[in-house]
Amino acid sequence: MGDFNLALVIVAIVVCIIVFLFNIYLLVNYQHPDDKNQAYFPKFVVVFGLFVAAISILMLPADVANRQACRHAIYNGACNLTLPMKDLWIAVYIVDAVLVFFIIPFAMFYYEGDQDKSVAKRIKSALLWVITTAVVCGLVLGILYGLVGKVDFTVRHLSSTTTTFPSTWDFSRNQPCIGSGARECSAYLASASSEKTWTMRATFPEYVVALATIVGSVLFAIFGGVGIACLPLGLIFSFIRRPKAVITRSQYIKEATELGKKARELKKAADVLHQEERSGNKGRKWRKNVKAVEKELLQLEEDVKLLEEVYPQGEKAETSWALTVLGYLAKLVLGILGLIVSVAWVAHIIIYLLIDPPLSPFLNEVFIKLDDIWGLLGTVAFAFFCFYLLLAVIAGAMMLGLRLVFITIHPMKWGATLMNSFLFNVGLILLCSISVIQFCATAFGYYAQATAAQEIFGHTLQSLRGIKYLYKYNVFQIAFVVLAGLTFVYYAAFGWRRKKPSGRFQLSS
Numbered sequence: 001m002g003d004f005n006l007a008l009v010i011v012a013i014v015v016c017i018i019v020f021l022f023n024i025y026l027l028v029n030y031q032h033p034d035d036k037n038q039a040y041f042p043k044f045v046v047v048f049g050l051f052v053a054a055i056s057i058l059m060l061p062a063d064v065a066n067r068q069a070c071r072h073a074i075y076n077g078a079c080n081l082t083l084p085m086k087d088l089w090i091a092v093y094i095v096d097a098v099l100v101f102f103i104i105p106f107a108m109f110y111y112e113g114d115q116d117k118s119v120a121k122r123i124k125s126a127l128l129w130v131i132t133t134a135v136v137c138g139l140v141l142g143i144l145y146g147l148v149g150k151v152d153f154t155v156r157h158l159s160s161t162t163t164t165f166p167s168t169w170d171f172s173r174n175q176p177c178i179g180s181g182a183r184e185c186s187a188y189l190a191s192a193s194s195e196k197t198w199t200m201r202a203t204f205p206e207y208v209v210a211l212a213t214i215v216g217s218v219l220f221a222i223f224g225g226v227g228i229a230c231l232p233l234g235l236i237f238s239f240i241r242r243p244k245a246v247i248t249r250s251q252y253i254k255e256a257t258e259l260g261k262k263a264r265e266l267k268k269a270a271d272v273l274h275q276e277e278r279s280g281n282k283g284r285k286w287r288k289n290v291k292a293v294e295k296e297l298l299q300l301e302e303d304v305k306l307l308e309e310v311y312p313q314g315e316k317a318e319t320s321w322a323l324t325v326l327g328y329l330a331k332l333v334l335g336i337l338g339l340i341v342s343v344a345w346v347a348h349i350i351i352y353l354l355i356d357p358p359l360s361p362f363l364n365e366v367f368i369k370l371d372d373i374w375g376l377l378g379t380v381a382f383a384f385f386c387f388y389l390l391l392a393v394i395a396g397a398m399m400l401g402l403r404l405v406f407i408t409i410h411p412m413k414w415g416a417t418l419m420n421s422f423l424f425n426v427g428l429i430l431l432c433s434i435s436v437i438q439f440c441a442t443a444f445g446y447y448a449q450a451t452a453a454q455e456i457f458g459h460t461l462q463s464l465r466g467i468k469y470l471y472k473y474n475v476f477q478i479a480f481v482v483l484a485g486l487t488f489v490y491y492a493a494f495g496w497r498r499k500k501p502s503g504r505f506q507l508s509s
Contacts, residue, residue, distance in 0.1 A: 011065075012062060015058060016051075016055065019050075019051055019054045019055060019058075020047070020051055022054075023046075023047045023050040023051055023054070024047060026050065027043055027046055027047055027422070029414060029415065030413070030414060030415065030417040030422070031043075031415075031417060031419070031422070032415075032416050032417055032418045032419075033415070033416075034418070035418060035419050039111060039419045041107060041110070042107045042108075042110075042111050042419040042420075042422070042423055043419065045099070045103055045104060045107045045423060045426070046419070046422045046423060046426050048099075049099050049103075049104065049423075049426035049427070049429075049430055050426055050429070052092060052095055052096055052099065052430060053096075053390075053426070053429045053430050053433045055092065056092050056093070056096065056433050056434070056437060057383070057386050057387055057390055057433055057436065057437065058383060059085070059088065059089065059092065059437075059453070060382075060383075060386060060437055060440055060441060060448065060451075060453050061379045061380070061382050061383040061386070062085075063085045063089075063448065063451040063452055063453045064379055064382065064447065064448055064451060065376065065379050066085055066451075067450055067451050085451065085452035085453070086452035086455065088452075089209075089452055089453060090205045090206070090209065093205075093208075093209045093212065093434060094205055094208065094209070096212070096430050096431075096433070096434060097208055097209070097212045099427070099430055100212070100427050100430050100431050101133060101134075101137055102130055102133065102134060104423050104424075104426065104427040104430075105129065105130055105133060105427075106126050106127070106129075106130040107126075107419075107423050108420050108423045108424065109125065109126035109129050109130070110122050110123060110125075110126040111419050111420050111423070112420050141207075141208065141211065144207075144211070145204060145207050148465045148466045149201060149202055149204070149207045149465075150199055150200065150201050150202060150464075150465045151199070151200055151201075151202050151463040151464050151465065152197050152198070152199050152463055152465055152468070153197070153198040153199075153200075153463050154195060154196075154197055154198075154463075155195070155196055155197075155198045156195050156196070157196065202464060207464075209434070210464050210467060212431070212434050213434045213435055213438050214467060214470070215431065216431045216432050216433075216434045216435035217435040217438070217439075217470075217476045218476075219393075219397075219428070219431060219432055219435070220393060220432050220435035220436065220439065220476065220480075221475075221476045221479040221480050221483070222396070222400070222479075222483065223392075223393045223394075223396035223397045223400070223432065224389060224392050224393045224396060224432075224436075224439075224480055225396070225479060225480040225481070225482065225483025225484045225487070226395075226396035226399060226400060226483050226484070226487045227391075227392035227393050227394065227395035227396025227397070227399065228342045228345055228346065228389070228392040228396075228480075228484050228487075229342060229484050229485075229487035229488045229491065230395055230396060230399045230487055230491065231338055231342065231391060231392050231395040231396075232334075232335045232336070232337075232338030232339035232341075232342050233335070233339070233487075233488070233491040234335075234395065234399070234491075235331040235332070235334055235335030235338065236331075236332060236335035236336065236339065237491060238328065238331050238335075239328045239329070239331050239332040239335065242328040243306070243309060243310040243324075245310075246310055246311055246312065246321060247310045247311050249311075251311075252307070252310075252311040255307050256307065259300065259303055259304060259307065262296075262300055262303075263300060266293060266296055266297055266300065269289070269293050270293055273286065273289055273290055273293065301413070301416075309324050312324070338388075341385070341388050342392070342484075344363065345385070345388075345389065346481060346484055347362070348362045348363045348443060349443060349477055349480065349481055350481060352364070352443065352446075353442065353443060353474060353477050354474055354477060354478065354481070361446045361447075363385065363443075363444065363447075364444055364445075364446035364447040365446075366378075366381070367379075367381055367382050367444070367447045368447060378447070382440075382444065382447065382448075385440070385444075386436060386437070386440045389436050389439065389440065390429070390432065390433060390436050393429075393432045393436065394425075394428075394429065397428055435476075437453065439476070439477075441453045441454050442462075442471075
């Protein structure tokens, strides 16, 4: 037992170090050249935020492995578990909420502040926004916690008479109780009137986690439902729409000339918007035009990348084309594998969550059998399915390009991602990671039973007053499956089509 506990602690430390180094690698390779050797605070927030998001996803498999430290005990509390998982869950998600609602907005407001202003004025402006947000969030949380911050557990009072200790045990489906009759224990025959509601107040940290989970669950149902389909199908249809051969030099010159004209139009539009910003004319029309320019600029970058693919240049042009072909083949293979995982996810949700009683444990049973083959094999597979769901959420957000009031999705570009885009995507990942964990804890409840995560996200969250009905009637799961089905239909009907090039760009007047 002690050896297992020591190994678990070592694995946890090694994984934390690997995740931290990988986050630094992502930052270095995705950051825009303009942000090199500056914007150190936003960079620290990005690395730390990605670290918290990744660790929160990995904590559920760690929770399962932690539980196995006492798998041979008669009852779960018979030994001291290596890691205080419940305290760690609460700590991680409090940090998650602080990052999402305070630290990341402050870093974004500071980074996007007028560069002509002094550092002190930019900090003051960012602090005003964050303090206002903190006051509003604090008031809302305090009022809600005071009014409905309670959990209602449905309990049944059971009692039974005593009997002599039997010499043999003979239980079956038709003989669940001790005695000569088929169903002779009074506890089994308890009437429905014995059910009562046991009410207690939730702790404030658990309530904060619960509300953050609700906010994330709305985004998760939308992004995850769309992403679980578009993640693999996007890769597959990218292979179908791939360029079949290189173009001629004359075709390249013609396309490059058109792209050059488009680039000049966008530069002219950007200059006009910059002048309007300096004059203080930043109304609704200005914001609409800014978003339109950003959208056209992203499309221009995609067109340039595609043109470079179909007309490779330089001494290694043939090698470049061969790598392009191999890249599309890799997308096809990954797309097929992803499609299998996506179908397994949707089937598991329907079989295990939406049908009552469940038809089968399905993936829960798969993970248990993999654990029987090798101690951590099922845990690794479990972690993979959780991470895949988070990737689906990110893919869904990128596809929809959702607008949330004044917020626009910021796509990630290798070597060309500004810090505000980095911060926004990290905030989105952190917000949805809470819901991904809650969803996985519910979907794999049979495999993750008796864990601290199930206690927080299963019993407490699903019994919280005013919120429990969303989980009782599977609102988020149904929305997830419906959106996944609609996205499958959309890709089947339109996914194979190529995007038509946009015409001349003009600002909205």
